[in-house]
Amino acid sequence: MERFFNTAGPQKPDLHYTIDPLSRFDLDDVLMLIRQQKYFVLHAPRQTGKTSCMLALRDLLNQRGDYIAVYVNVEAGQASRDKVEEVVGSTCDTLAERFRQLLQSDLPLEIRESTRKLKSDSMLTVFLQRLSQALPKPIVLFIDEIDALVGDSLISVLRQIRSGYESRPQAFPNSIILCGVRDVRDYRIQTSGKDIVTGGSAFNIKSKSLRLGNFTPEEVHKLYMQHTKETGQQFRDDCFPLLWQATEGQPWLVNAVGYEVTWEIRENRNRSVLITKEMIERAIENIIYRRDTHIDILIDKLSEPRVKRVIEPILANSEEPDEKKMSDEDIQYVKDMGLVVKERGKPLRISNAIYREIIPRELTASTQQQLLQQPQWYQREDGGIDMEKLLQAFQQFFRENSDAWIGRFDYAEAGPQLLLQAFLQRIVSGGGYIDREYGLGRKRTDLLIRKPLTDQPGGPVQRIVLELKIKRLKDGLDTLVEKGLEQTSEYMDTVGSVDEGHLVVFNRDGQLSWDERIWHRSMSYAGHPVMVWGM
Numbered sequence: 001m002e003r004f005f006n007t008a009g010p011q012k013p014d015l016h017y018t019i020d021p022l023s024r025f026d027l028d029d030v031l032m033l034i035r036q037q038k039y040f041v042l043h044a045p046r047q048t049g050k051t052s053c054m055l056a057l058r059d060l061l062n063q064r065g066d067y068i069a070v071y072v073n074v075e076a077g078q079a080s081r082d083k084v085e086e087v088v089g090s091t092c093d094t095l096a097e098r099f100r101q102l103l104q105s106d107l108p109l110e111i112r113e114s115t116r117k118l119k120s121d122s123m124l125t126v127f128l129q130r131l132s133q134a135l136p137k138p139i140v141l142f143i144d145e146i147d148a149l150v151g152d153s154l155i156s157v158l159r160q161i162r163s164g165y166e167s168r169p170q171a172f173p174n175s176i177i178l179c180g181v182r183d184v185r186d187y188r189i190q191t192s193g194k195d196i197v198t199g200g201s202a203f204n205i206k207s208k209s210l211r212l213g214n215f216t217p218e219e220v221h222k223l224y225m226q227h228t229k230e231t232g233q234q235f236r237d238d239c240f241p242l243l244w245q246a247t248e249g250q251p252w253l254v255n256a257v258g259y260e261v262t263w264e265i266r267e268n269r270n271r272s273v274l275i276t277k278e279m280i281e282r283a284i285e286n287i288i289y290r291r292d293t294h295i296d297i298l299i300d301k302l303s304e305p306r307v308k309r310v311i312e313p314i315l316a317n318s319e320e321p322d323e324k325k326m327s328d329e330d331i332q333y334v335k336d337m338g339l340v341v342k343e344r345g346k347p348l349r350i351s352n353a354i355y356r357e358i359i360p361r362e363l364t365a366s367t368q369q370q371l372l373q374q375p376q377w378y379q380r381e382d383g384g385i386d387m388e389k390l391l392q393a394f395q396q397f398f399r400e401n402s403d404a405w406i407g408r409f410d411y412a413e414a415g416p417q418l419l420l421q422a423f424l425q426r427i428v429s430g431g432g433y434i435d436r437e438y439g440l441g442r443k444r445t446d447l448l449i450r451k452p453l454t455d456q457p458g459g460p461v462q463r464i465v466l467e468l469k470i471k472r473l474k475d476g477l478d479t480l481v482e483k484g485l486e487q488t489s490e491y492m493d494t495v496g497s498v499d500e501g502h503l504v505v506f507n508r509d510g511q512l513s514w515d516e517r518i519w520h521r522s523m524s525y526a527g528h529p530v531m532v533w534g535m
Contacts, residue, residue, distance in 0.1 A: 003230060005223075005258035007292070011052040017226040017258070019219050021049060021056035025210055030057065034067070034140055034175045037168055039161070039205050042179045044212035045338025047252035047294050050179050053212060054142045062102070067140045067174060070098045075145035077153060085120040087153035088160070092127045095141075099131065107134060124160040129171045138174035147180035158184070158203040165205045182336040183209045214249030223254065227262060233271040239280050246284050248352040250338065252294045257283050278457040281433065288358055298355070299362045301337060308411065310334040314348060314440050315360060315414035317470065347441035356436050363411055364422035371426045378427055383453045384462040385427065387500060391520070391533055394423050398535050399514050416506040416535065417445050417468050424449065432462075444469050444484065446491050465492050465501040472508055480505060481532060485525035492528050501530045 006016035025042075033040055044050050054071055061069035072094050077087040092112055099108035108131060115127045132139055149157060164172035178184055184203050215223070220243060224235055247253035260283035261275055262268055268275065288295070301307050309326045311334070331348065334340050341351050350356045361368075378390040398419065406415030421434070428434055428449060437446035445468040453460045467488040471480050484503045492498045507517045519534040 003226070004263060005227070005255040007252060007256045007259055007294075009051075010055055011049070017223050017255075019049075019215060019223055021053040022060065024049060024053055024212060027057075030210070033208060034061070036207075037174050038207040039165065039176045040178075040208040040210065041184050041206055042177055042210045042212060043181060043183050043336065045250075045336065046181060046297065048212055048214065048338070049251050050212055051144060054144060054177065054179055058140075058142055061140055066137065068099075068102065068135055068137045069140040069142070070095070070102055071142040071144065072098050073144040074157070075148040078148040078150065080153065082151040082153060084152050084156045087149060088120045088123050088156055089116075091157065092124055095127070095131075103135075121156060122160065122163075124157060125164045128161075128173060129164055129167060132167075132169070132173060133171050138169035141173045141176045142179065143176065144179045146178045146184075147182055162203055162205050178203075178206075182333070183211075214247075215251055215254055216249060217244050220244060220247070220249055220254050224258060227258065231262075231271040233262065233268075233273065233275065235275045236277060238277045239275060242277050242280050246280075246353045248341075250352055250354075253287075253352065253354055256287050256292065256294070260284075260286055276457050284354060285433070288354065288361065291362075295358055298337070298339065299358065301339070302359065302363065303410065306330045307334055307337075307339070310340060310348070311350075311359065312411045312413050314340070314350060315363075315411055315417065315438060317417070317438055317442050317444055317468075318413075318440060347439050349439035353435070356438070357434070360414075360418055360421050360436065361425060363409065364418050364425065367405065367408070367419070367422040368426045368429075371423060383451070384499075385432070385449065385451050385464065387449075387464050387502060388531065390424075390427060391502065391504070391531075394420060395518050395520070395533065395535060397423065399518055402535075416470065416508075420468065420504065421447070444487055446487075448491075448495055463495060463498045465495060465498050467491060467501075467503045468506070469503070470506050470508060477505075477507075481523075485523060485530055485532070488530050489525040489528045493526075501528055503530055503532045504535060505533065506535045 001015075003015055003017055006012075006018075011018045011021065042050060042054065051073075058069040058071045061067045072091075074087075074091050074094070076094075077090055080086040080090070092115065096108040096112035100106060111130045111134060112127060114130065115123050118126055128139075128141075146154075146157070161176055166172075168174055184206055217240070221240055224240075224243075228234055243254070243257060247257065257280060261279050264286065265279060265283060267273060268279065291299070302311065306329075309330050313326065331340070331342070335342065338351055339355060340348055342348050350359065378386050378393075380386050398416075402416070402419065405419055406412055409415045409418055411418060417438075421436070424434060424447070428451070432449060432451035435448040435450065438444075447466040447468065449462075449464040449466070451462040451464075453462060465488060467484055469480060469484045471477060481503070484505065488501050488503045492501045503523075509517075517534055521532055523530050523532050
């Protein structure tokens with residue numbers, strides 16, 4: 001059977017194109033920690049390959065024969081929330097069954113039965129003590145989805161592991177590896193009594209935190225070349241820069257695009273078809289439009305207040321974060337989800353181009369559905385977009401509706417930019433693309449509209465640059481426009497082969513009349529003609 005790109009569950013090398021899980025972290029470092037009887041954390045955003053890495057490490061340890069290594073997922077305990085007795089009991093049951101499967105012996109089940117009458121605050125500790133004493137080799141235990149547990153249940157599990165720590169390895173596991181989305185130090189656990197307990201205090205025996213990163217560009221290329229080697233189907237070289245820009249190596253996205261372009265686009269199942277850049281773009285658009293589970297989970301997170309506090313100023317291109325609204329803890333939480341990245345010396349930004357596209361599109365999805373504009377109103381005879389006609393229509397729409405529409409957005413600070421993007425998306429969808437660049441400290445949003453003028457791959461494409469800027473009370477209009485013209489010109493140079501450039505300035509001064517705020521004029525900068533629009 002032909003292997004394929006995997007988007008669901010752990011990697012199976014006989015079924016899936018696979019980057020060796022053991023190559024994705026420093027294996028020597030991890031084995032050293034285990035030899036030193038350390039307890040540590042492996043964390044990474046969802047669907048980045050954590051489970052595959054743990055299963056591979058478990059299998060390696062069992063093959064070498066020095067340890068008895070067992071993997072257990074405790075996510076099911078989330079449903080019981082603060083019912084400590086249920087969570088601890090089910091965790092012990094699951095552990096006993098996993099050990100039984102590995103050892104092909106009922107001994108773990110018998111030990112589990114001997115602990116059933118114990119109190120829930122010691123049951124897990126005693127079970128692991130008795131099991132460790134009964135088995136001939138030290139135990140290495142992988143506990144996955146540990147941060148799915150909440151409240152008193154999570155505190156109980158962490159503290160019971162901590163209480164047995166000093167008895168290792170003769171009477172407690174040699175090493176325990178906790179795995180989840182976040183580092184244990186970042187847990188803020190609310191007890192049933194409404195007290196806050198930090199993960200660091202409940203589990204102060206952690207020696208190290210390891211974070212699983214994204215694929216490198218070389219690994220992305222290597223993964224796709226497995227498909228070429230096995231099927232003969234080629235990818236054009238210009239696919240890979242686009243693929244990296246779109247995903248930045250996020251493993252689920254890399255695999256999802258690969259599966260979409262080689263299987264879901266049905267004509268590409270013919271392996272003699274050359275995969276082109278245009279096909280990769282189509283695959284990306286299909287994934288975004290379909291809202292697969294991975295994307296749905298991210299979108300759902302946008303409604304959380306602590307996520308909003310981080311994402312909203314990025315969308316609004318705030319000069320700097322409002323420290324009263326955004327804390328380091330908020331930023332770390334959103335980073336751990338994989339939504340944002342912070343590189344040394346650079347401002348906080350959305351993690352990759354697909355997420356940059358998804359977030360504003362989904363925040364304005366209901367708005368797009370209610371807009372009445374039809375794309376053909378703004379089409380030129382050659383199939384391109386009459387941008388001046390479109391922006392004049394938006395000016396009138398913004399004048400009549402902005403107060404009511406912006407108030408509907410959860411992300412009101414970014415309301416003007418989101419409203420224009422919703423308007424543009426309604427026009428472009430089905431016949432073009434919007435590339436978006438925005439981020440904290442950028443003071444602007446860069447939009448590039450790409451509208452193919454034919455159905456033929458590699459045919460002529462209309463390219464329109466838009467710069468969106470917010471004029472706040474402290475800003476002088478002339479200075480703001482001059483800076484915006486410079487930035488628009490720079491972006492036009494960066495894009496290359498641009499048909500036209502537009503600078504849109506949203507004036508947030510509510511004291512001005514609409515007649516003062518609504519205007520447009522032709523200007524230029526460094527030889528680039530730019531139409532400037534006041535809103």
